[in-house]
Amino acid sequence: VVKEIPHYLWLGKGFTFSGTDYYLTRLAVQQGRYAAYEDTLISGNYHHGLLTILIPFGIFGLLGFFWFAGAGWWVLYQNYRRGAPHLHMINAFLLSYYTARLLFYSTFYGQFDIEFVVFTSCVALSLAINHNRTEAVQPARVS
Numbered sequence: 134v135v136k137e138i139p140h141y142l143w144l145g146k147g148f149t150f151s152g153t154d155y156y157l158t159r160l161a162v163q164q165g166r167y168a169a170y171e172d173t174l175i176s177g178n179y180h181h182g183l184l185t186i187l188i189p190f191g192i193f194g195l196l197g198f199f200w201f202a203g204a205g206w207w208v209l210y211q212n213y214r215r216g217a218p219h220l221h222m223i224n225a226f227l228l229s230y231y232t233a234r235l236l237f238y239s240t241f242y243g244q245f246d247i248e249f250v251v252f253t254s255c256v257a258l259s260l261a262i263n264h265n266r267t268e269a270v271q272p273a274r275v276s
Contacts, residue, residue: 144191144197155172189245202235205256207270220262 161167187195209231213224231252238248 147260158168182238182240182245185243186246201260202252205252206231208256209259216263223262224259227255227259 144172158167184196186198190197206228209224209228213221213228214226234248234251237243
């Protein structure tokens with residue numbers, strides 16, 4: 134898979150593949166004519182988070198994902214830090230869950246089509262329960 138990175142660095146491969154190629158490759162793997170990993174080269178399922186972005190989308194897709202991941206983390210952090218006190222535990226959970234999934238996705242294992250739903254759902258849920266408000270809550274004044 135690493136050999137494919139220079140070919141698709143600037144302009145990604147995309148998600149298209151031939152069903153016939155995939156079927157024939159699966160048959161060849163089952164018969165022992167191909168190595169077991171070669172069907173992943175056809176399907177694009179590399180089981181490594183950053184490769185599942187870099188090869189289909191290229192470097193600009195990877196940069197776009199980094200931007201989204203950073204912006205999503207920042208929104209979750211601001212909602213955790215400045216959110217309503219009764220939502221503090223929920224915001225802490227969403228921030229820690231997002232961070233853990235992002236680190237696991239980036240370093241060990243991940244599929245873009247599955248994990249992107251998790252990342253966007255965490256940010257969307259945080260924005261929904263916090264009413265899209267990240268400004269600091271002002272304490273009540275005692276007169």
